[in-house]
Amino acid sequence: MTKLKKEIRQQQVEKLSGFAETAEKNAEDQVLLKNIMNSELLDKCQSIGITSSLTYEVDTSGLIAQLWDQGKDVYLARANDNSERSQDFIYYSYMTKLTKSKFGVAEVSEPDAQINNDLDLIIVPGLAFALDSHQRLGFGGGYYDRFLAKHPSSKTVALVNSKMIFETAAWKIESTDVPIQTIITPESILSK
Structure with a gap:
């Protein structure tokens, strides 16, 4: 039986907020960073879209620093103030x-x-991810779903800790x- 998205979002924020206080989350964040850096995903990608993470999300600060070290172009998501709930990716350097x-x-x-909205790779945030269908539960604004529908040529990846995984x-x-x-995930890389 499926629950209301709003209800699951609330449960996930509570679960992830509690997890954020643990050493286990920090350890998983480090494993996720290592897994993406060691994957082939970044090999042919120059422009990478990412979100600056909230405390209960997978920490993206170390990833951003390593992308800069590799000479990649990093673009941060920015929500637009409009009724369409759109977003753009804005060039981001250590001077920004x-x-x-x-x-x-x-x-x-x-x-x-x-x-730059024509990115090679977008690292998509979320609260929950289904391993079988690769569906994500986002934050409810629809910003990413709208963006990804308009820009289907960008590859997408999500960094998913153990508390975000749903079979x-x-x-x-x-x-x-x-x-x-x-x-x-901390254990594997699943491609669709």
Whole structure:
């Protein structure tokens, strides 16, 4: 039986917030970072879209630093203030000024910063991921699903810790939900 997305989101935020306080989460974040860096996913990718993580999400700060060290172009997601709930990916270097969005996420604050929505790879955040269908449960705004539907040529990957894993989706899958191509867990890399 599928539960309401809102209910599962709330449960996941509580579960992940508790997990964020543990050494186990930090250890899993390090394994996930190692797994993506050692995978072939980044080999042919130059432009990579990513989100600056919240405390209960998989930490992306170390990944961003390693991508810079490899000479990759990093673009941070930024939600647009419009009724379409759209987002863009904005060029991000260690010199870039950031501000907190209304969602509490660090975003590029420079108004004339370079936008690149034609990315080689997008690292997609979420609260829960179904291993069988590669469906994700996001935060409810639909920003990523809308973006991915408009930009289907970008490869997608998600870094998924043990508390985000669902064998199958416990939530209702909508026709607008876009599955993630590759899911990286602490134990494996699953491609669709």
